[in-house]
Amino acid sequence: MAFGHRYTGLIDRYRDRLPVHDDTRIISLGEGNTPLIRLNNIPRELSRDVELYVKFEGLNPTGSFKDRGMTMAVTKAVEEGSKAIICASTGNTSAAAAAYAARAGITAFVVIPDGKIAMGKLAQAMMHGSVVIQIEGNFDDGMRLVKEVASAAPVTLVNSVNPFRLQGQKTAAFEIVEELGRAPDFHCLPVGNAGNITAHWIGYSELAAHSGDHVTAACTFCSGHCRYAGGGVAGQRPKMLGYQASGSAPFMRGAMVDNPDTVATAIRIGHPQSWDVAWKVREESGGWFDECTDDEILAAQKLLTEKEGIFCEPASAASVAGALRDIRAGKIPDGSSVVCTLTGHGLKDPDTAIAQASRTPIKVPAEIDAVTRAIHENMD
Numbered sequence: 001m002a003f004g005h006r007y008t009g010l011i012d013r014y015r016d017r018l019p020v021h022d023d024t025r026i027i028s029l030g031e032g033n034t035p036l037i038r039l040n041n042i043p044r045e046l047s048r049d050v051e052l053y054v055k056f057e058g059l060n061p062t063g064s065f066k067d068r069g070m071t072m073a074v075t076k077a078v079e080e081g082s083k084a085i086i087c088a089s090t091g092n093t094s095a096a097a098a099a100y101a102a103r104a105g106i107t108a109f110v111v112i113p114d115g116k117i118a119m120g121k122l123a124q125a126m127m128h129g130s131v132v133i134q135i136e137g138n139f140d141d142g143m144r145l146v147k148e149v150a151s152a153a154p155v156t157l158v159n160s161v162n163p164f165r166l167q168g169q170k171t172a173a174f175e176i177v178e179e180l181g182r183a184p185d186f187h188c189l190p191v192g193n194a195g196n197i198t199a200h201w202i203g204y205s206e207l208a209a210h211s212g213d214h215v216t217a218a219c220t221f222c223s224g225h226c227r228y229a230g231g232g233v234a235g236q237r238p239k240m241l242g243y244q245a246s247g248s249a250p251f252m253r254g255a256m257v258d259n260p261d262t263v264a265t266a267i268r269i270g271h272p273q274s275w276d277v278a279w280k281v282r283e284e285s286g287g288w289f290d291e292c293t294d295d296e297i298l299a300a301q302k303l304l305t306e307k308e309g310i311f312c313e314p315a316s317a318a319s320v321a322g323a324l325r326d327i328r329a330g331k332i333p334d335g336s337s338v339v340c341t342l343t344g345h346g347l348k349d350p351d352t353a354i355a356q357a358s359r360t361p362i363k364v365p366a367e368i369d370a371v372t373r374a375i376h377e378n379m380d
């Protein structure tokens with residue numbers, strides 16, 4: 001990297017492929033550019049020959065991938081003169097909306113479910129000064145309400161039905177292809193509203209359309225000027241694998257689910273907003289949907305923390321839980337490269353983490369003998 005080069009967020013970096021003008025005031029917190037970490041210990045124990053990576057989106061400024069979409073959505077809202085934004089949220093969208101609204105100097109209204117919101121996410125929405133409206137209902141109720149409110153009141157809706165959200169989120173696919181030099185064979189994501197799996201597919205598809213000298217009409221924003229035109233990136237796209245929590249799996253049931261329930265609160269969604277388009281993603285990519293139980297999700301979360309040193313929130317672990325099962329079963333064959341998106345940071349939900357941690361603190365007197373004994377007794 002050139003001396004003095006400062007990373008200033010994903011809009012600046014991918015300006016040529018995003019719907020912004022030269023004079024657009026960009027609302028950024030330096031989101032994107034998250035690490036793609038190759039897993040070592042977990043694959044070794046699988047005794048399968050796969051290249052397994054996690055894209056740790058929990059390292060975005062507010063701790064989830066929602067920042068990628070929110071920088072775009074709030075930038076466009078401000079450009080259009082909006083003074084307030086609104087969203088329904090299971091937690092992470094509200095955290096991101098609150099932070100980017102604070103950065104922009106506008107108001108955020110966030111509608112969250114009563115209970116079942118992770119403590120870290122609530123703390124963020126409150127600390128950033130958003131107006132938190134807690135409804136006696138779930139996320140799907142909240143979504144219905146904010147859509148109606150936003151159609152009448154002078155507030156901009158920043159849920160993933162806002163098309164700028166997916167434009168921002170597609171940049172995760174760009175980063176992955178830049179790092180690997182090609183698209184992975186499989187890309188695994190947890191699915192709630194199915195906005196993120198759709199956004200990744202948009203990103204991979206734009207790159208594929210611009211590989212070699214084969215520029216098609218698929219990319220609507222760069223007019224063929226992006227740096228992939230004529231470039232060497234293979235025009236291949238991954239199979240997209242979407243994993244849902246069993247208690248909240250409308251894509252597995254083939255129908256909306258009215259009372260979704262799961263420990264993975266970020267994907268506790270029964271009426272996905274990107275329903276039709278997500279089915280298209282599955283079909284076009286040749287991928288599949290599957291479900292994981294809460295036990296499988298929590299086991300994968302723990303495996304990542306204990307074996308790889310990576311702490312993601314429960315919903316994020318659904319991607320790894322599903323991928324590991326499909327690798328073991330051979331549905332993801334040997335020789336494959338696999339990327340799992342870890343959508344949010346484990347610190348978001350400390351209560352769930354502490355409730356299932358393998359070790360609780362050992363309480364001893366503040367004496368050298370007691371501490372020494374505790375060390376000897378717990379040496380692996």
Ligand SMILES: *Cc1c(COP(=O)(O)O)cnc(C)c1O
Nearest residue numbers: 092192193194195196266343344
């Ligand atoms: C929002 C979110 C999801 C679900 O993404 P969708 O785009 O709604 O499918 C998954 N995990 C985390 C941590 C989230 O915040």
